[in-house]
Amino acid sequence: MKVLTVPQIRVAEENAVLNGIFSYSQMMKNAGLAAAKAIANKYSVVGKTAAVVCGVGNNGGDGFVIANELSRRGCFVTVVIPLGEPRTVTAKEYFNFLPSVNVTDELSGEYDFIIDALFGIGLDRTVSGKAAEVIDRMNMSEGVKIAIDVPSGITSDGKVAGKAFWADVTITFIAMKSCLLVPPASDYCGEVIVENIDVPLKDYECLTIEPPIFKKRLKNSHKGTYGTALLIAGSFGMCGAEILCARAAQKSGVGVVKAAVVDKNYTAFTSSVPEAVTVPLKSDAEGGLALDVEQINTLYNGVDAVLVGSGMGQSFSAKQTVFNVLKTAELPIVLDADGINAICFDINILRRTKSPVIITPHPAEMARLTGATVRDIQSKRIEYARNFSRENGVITVLKGANTLVASPDGRIFINTTGNAGMATAGSGDVLSGIIVSLMAQGLEPLSAAKAGVYLHGVGGDRAAAKLGMAAVTANDIIAEISLD
Numbered sequence: 001m002k003v004l005t006v007p008q009i010r011v012a013e014e015n016a017v018l019n020g021i022f023s024y025s026q027m028m029k030n031a032g033l034a035a036a037k038a039i040a041n042k043y044s045v046v047g048k049t050a051a052v053v054c055g056v057g058n059n060g061g062d063g064f065v066i067a068n069e070l071s072r073r074g075c076f077v078t079v080v081i082p083l084g085e086p087r088t089v090t091a092k093e094y095f096n097f098l099p100s101v102n103v104t105d106e107l108s109g110e111y112d113f114i115i116d117a118l119f120g121i122g123l124d125r126t127v128s129g130k131a132a133e134v135i136d137r138m139n140m141s142e143g144v145k146i147a148i149d150v151p152s153g154i155t156s157d158g159k160v161a162g163k164a165f166w167a168d169v170t171i172t173f174i175a176m177k178s179c180l181l182v183p184p185a186s187d188y189c190g191e192v193i194v195e196n197i198d199v200p201l202k203d204y205e206c207l208t209i210e211p212p213i214f215k216k217r218l219k220n221s222h223k224g225t226y227g228t229a230l231l232i233a234g235s236f237g238m239c240g241a242e243i244l245c246a247r248a249a250q251k252s253g254v255g256v257v258k259a260a261v262v263d264k265n266y267t268a269f270t271s272s273v274p275e276a277v278t279v280p281l282k283s284d285a286e287g288g289l290a291l292d293v294e295q296i297n298t299l300y301n302g303v304d305a306v307l308v309g310s311g312m313g314q315s316f317s318a319k320q321t322v323f324n325v326l327k328t329a330e331l332p333i334v335l336d337a338d339g340i341n342a343i344c345f346d347i348n349i350l351r352r353t354k355s356p357v358i359i360t361p362h363p364a365e366m367a368r369l370t371g372a373t374v375r376d377i378q379s380k381r382i383e384y385a386r387n388f389s390r391e392n393g394v395i396t397v398l399k400g401a402n403t404l405v406a407s408p409d410g411r412i413f414i415n416t417t418g419n420a421g422m423a424t425a426g427s428g429d430v431l432s433g434i435i436v437s438l439m440a441q442g443l444e445p446l447s448a449a450k451a452g453v454y455l456h457g458v459g460g461d462r463a464a465a466k467l468g469m470a471a472v473t474a475n476d477i478i479a480e481i482s483l484d
Helices: 006-018 024-042 058-072 089-096 129-140 239-251 263-272 293-298 316-328 338-343 347-352 363-370 374-379 381-392 427-440 445-467 474-479
Strands: 002-004 049-054 076-080 102-104 113-117 144-148 169-173 191-195 206-208 228-232 256-262 277-281 305-308 333-335 357-359 395-398 404-406 412-414
Touching: 002 006, 006 024, 024 058, 024 089, 024 169, 024 191, 049 058, 058 076, 058 089, 058 113, 058 144, 228 239, 228 427, 239 256, 239 263, 239 427, 239 474, 256 263, 263 277, 293 316, 305 316, 305 427, 316 333, 316 338, 316 347, 333 338, 333 427, 338 347, 338 363, 347 381, 357 445, 363 374, 363 381, 374 381, 381 395, 381 404, 381 412, 395 445, 404 445, 427 445, 427 474, 445 474
Parallel strands: 049 076, 049 113, 076 102, 113 144, 144 169, 169 191, 206 412, 228 256, 228 305, 256 277, 305 333, 333 357, 357 395
Antiparallel strands: 002 206, 395 404, 404 412
16 A cells, blocks of 8 residues: 655645546545545444534535535534634535534534544644644543544644544545654554545555465475574573574474574573574673684575574674674574664674675664664654665664564555554564564565564454453464464
8 A cells, every 4th residue: 555645645636636537625525425434334323423523624624524424324413613614615615515413613522423623634733722622622532533634633744733633543535644654643543544535646655564475385395395594592581582583483484493592591492492403502601692603604504594683682792693694694684683782883784794684673773773862763764764774775674663664775665563562572573583484485585574574463463352452472472473
């Protein structure tokens, strides 16, 4: 699915009108009817009550169309115009054609549905005064909260303008908008439904990640058919990271997991992942891998992809091991966690690798890599991910709500699976294990990164549906991984 910025949406709307596809009036009608239909399809509206809170601009005009259509479908509708009557020509047209619904300037009482058509995508100021009071009142309502186009109080760049509407569902038009997929705005959107109203699209900011399609397994196959993933991870006290990586890689279909394990973790690892081929390595004084270049270089034999960094610690020898892998491995690499921390003071190593690299930072790790703050990263996730991938020739998986995948050529892909229950220790290790598994099975790196992010989110969604978000653990995510 194409994801557009607000300026791109504006251009698409203008081009549709200039090319005679329809007028602004017809576009507003199409949007309002589509939203009302989406509401009626998702919820029973007959005999229910709805307050449609309309602003003075075109978003309010969408609300008037919605009010009319819901009323026609048997819903008892109240139109609330807290900021006064509409000011745009098109919105006035539909306000004047409202049926015999109650129109008031105050939102009072309780309704089954609170429909937010107060502000649209053009908001460029802080919400205050009467508008802020109305948003507070809408948020306190016990009814189902539905935002039209974007939750009121969200700006075109995904920021919160003082106050914002907490939607259970956001119904947006034409295409997914990037401001709905980046924090903090994404926290306010709930479920996002995109309604196509036949506006042609040309330019777009990025794409959402689509469900991956995997080849069927051949009946005449063996473990070697599905690749070998090498894990160079873990340290004393952080054995769990490598265990989670290994389990996730196995559950994602790789034929063999080959794990380099520090000697102090050997018993714990082999008892937890008995299927893995385990190579015990000496630990240093801090419990990390002791650098043994010759031994590490022999690990690559028969391997199809390598993961380095998860739970390795930050000892000097562990960092040197990371650099050695990046310099010598001639197979696709996933660089995660302490592997990322190891290169923060010399990211030029990424440009000197012999193989494709997928780097999987969370926002704090991305901040260390770029010299920015976490706030900077979170406010400009797309920009930072895109620039880092372009400058360093790597695939960047910037983790978080709606994880981003950025390719070296500047393309951005946004994930729409996953939930807040995945904000739990070890979740990132699971993701890295999935990605290295898919690469070892033959997926090219960008496809593996996108598919891995998608599967990781689906696993989290299935786990949350069974257990509730607060109860989800990394192992629960692994249990729900499926390539079918």
